[in-house]
Amino acid sequence: MKKTYILIFLTFLFLGCNDFLEPKSQDQVIPKHVEQLKELLLGEIIQEKEDFLRYLPLMTDDFEDRDGTMYEFRNEYWGYYTWQQEPEDSRDNVTIADKAWEKLYHTIFVCNIIIHDIPDLEGTEEEKNKLLAETHFIRAQAYFCLANLYGEPYENAEQARTALGVPINLETTILNKRYTRSMLAEVYTLIESDLKESIRQFKSVEWEKNFARPSLDVAYLLASRFYLYKKEYQLAKNYTDSIIQNNRYQFYDLVNTPASEYSWFLHGSNPEIMFCYGVVNFEHISTTARAGVYIVSNSLKNLFITGDLRKASFMNPDIKPHKYNNGISTCYGNTYRWAEVYLNRAEALVYLDDWQSAIDNINALREKRIKGNYQIAASDKDDALLKVREERRRELCFEGQRWFDLRRYGMPELRHTFTASGLPREYVLQEKSKAYTLPIPRSIRQQNTIIENVNRPVQN
Numbered sequence: 039m040k041k042t043y044i045l046i047f048l049t050f051l052f053l054g055c056n057d058f059l060e061p062k063s064q065d066q067v068i069p070k071h072v073e074q075l076k077e078l079l080l081g082e083i084i085q086e087k088e089d090f091l092r093y094l095p096l097m098t099d100d101f102e103d104r105d106g107t108m109y110e111f112r113n114e115y116w117g118y119y120t121w122q123q124e125p126e127d128s129r130d131n132v133t134i135a136d137k138a139w140e141k142l143y144h145t146i147f148v149c150n151i152i153i154h155d156i157p158d159l160e161g162t163e164e165e166k167n168k169l170l171a172e173t174h175f176i177r178a179q180a181y182f183c184l185a186n187l188y189g190e191p192y193e194n195a196e197q198a199r200t201a202l203g204v205p206i207n208l209e210t211t212i213l214n215k216r217y218t219r220s221m222l223a224e225v226y227t228l229i230e231s232d233l234k235e236s237i238r239q240f241k242s243v244e245w246e247k248n249f250a251r252p253s254l255d256v257a258y259l260l261a262s263r264f265y266l267y268k269k270e271y272q273l274a275k276n277y278t279d280s281i282i283q284n285n286r287y288q289f290y291d292l293v294n295t296p297a298s299e300y301s302w303f304l305h306g307s308n309p310e311i312m313f314c315y316g317v318v319n320f321e322h323i324s325t326t327a328r329a330g331v332y333i334v335s336n337s338l339k340n341l342f343i344t345g346d347l348r349k350a351s352f353m354n355p356d357i358k359p360h361k362y363n364n365g366i367s368t369c370y371g372n373t374y375r376w377a378e379v380y381l382n383r384a385e386a387l388v389y390l391d392d393w394q395s396a397i398d399n400i401n402a403l404r405e406k407r408i409k410g411n412y413q414i415a416a417s418d419k420d421d422a423l424l425k426v427r428e429e430r431r432r433e434l435c436f437e438g439q440r441w442f443d444l445r446r447y448g449m450p451e452l453r454h455t456f457t458a459s460g461l462p463r464e465y466v467l468q469e470k471s472k473a474y475t476l477p478i479p480r481s482i483r484q485q486n487t488i489i490e491n492v493n494r495p496v497q498n
Contacts, residue, residue, distance in 0.1 A: 069155065072169055089318055096332055099440075112129070113128050120456060126480055136476070152173045156169060177232050181229050203222035205219055216486045233257060241254060256313040262274045290309055303352060303361045312373070314370040334353050338435060342432060345411070380400070385423075400425065473495060
């Protein structure tokens with residue numbers, strides 16, 4: 039859809055052997071005011087209407103399969119569910135294109151243009167600084183997602199210097215160029231730089247509550263998540279402390295909220311939502327009685343004790359994700375929220391040897407989620423870490439973080455059973471398997487034959 043405020047009407051295609059990572063632009067419109075770029079970021083990126091990561095939760099231990107006698111929904115994402123060497127190949131031998139690479143580099147290219155063009159546009163310094171802050175945040179988020187999909191898991195600074203990351207593209211024009219991977223350390227350095235610049239710019243402007251756009255607290259939250267991944271726990275804690283000190287949000291109190299009002303947990307009236315964007319689509323996960331489907335796993339359901347109101351709010355009826363309704367326009371599917379602040383802080387505290395305070399943080403969250411005895415205790419540091427990770431799995435289920443968490447937890451062994459016509463077959467993701475890293479989409483590898491791919495094992 040053409041809009042007059044758009045800098046470039048982008049049909050971002052990744053076609054042609056020498057145009058790797060480079061979109062083809064059409065119908066150029068030259069902006070005059072910073073407001074036009076602001077609307078570009080909102081319309082092209084934040085309000086993305088396609089869930090291009092719908093396969094992500096199916097690779098985790100949060101889902102299992104259920105055989106059926108009709109309407110086979112499972113085949114399309116079978117390659118991801120069973121961790122195949124080429125997960126884009128469905129069980130029906132049809133290629134289901136992985137669009138995440140294309141979409142995320144689309145985002146990065148738009149951000150590059152905005153950052154480059156802002157100084158020359160009309161508008162106040164406040165307007166320019168705020169848009170710069172938002173854009174650096176969005177670019178950091180895009181590279182963070184790319185690195186954790188297609189890059190090798192971050193283990194430590196030394197390993198990251200030789201581990202495969204993803205290509206870095208800071209260009210603002212189309213070049214006849216094929217990109218190679220940067221090392222993971224280089225990608226993380228860029229993410230860190232963008233986060234610091236985003237925070238610096240946000241600090242120079244007045245804060246306003248608007249969950250349709252990122253803010254200073256949101257940048258702090260992504261920074262805390264980023265430093266957890268880097269195992270820099272003091273920095274992770276410091277950023278969560280900064281959010282808590284600002285005191286702008288509160289937990290959604292399920293205990294004192296009528297059940298009918300928390301039917302959809304993520305909605306515009308939820309007081310803990312800090313920023314929401316894009317869509318999450320679980321249409322490929324059905325509750326049809328006779329259908330073969332993917333359902334919420336028993337291992338996840340069994341983590342919720344009696345009285346934990348999240349179970350009814352997060353899944354319906356115990357087998358299908360139920361956090362968000364993409365038919366309601368008051369909220370988008372992906373969120374940054376107050377609960378993660380406490381979860382990130384608790385995890386950092388455990389590693390900083392203050393595990394009792396970590397449990398206190400978890401209990402502050404559980405008080406608003408569990409009717410009855412909500413308090414837990416830990417016997418030692420290892421037990422506290424286990425309880426923090428379990429709480430994180432409960433609270434953030436279906437929000438796109440479990441796969442990334444499993445990677446940074448050391449890539450544990452996972453097992454999935456796929457049942458066809460009543461015959462079960464087990465697939466195993468080995469501990470520390472190369473299959474914890476996605477292959478670069480086949481279409482990109484065909485266009486750019488020089489890029490190195492991760493050698494995932496064959497899954498029989």
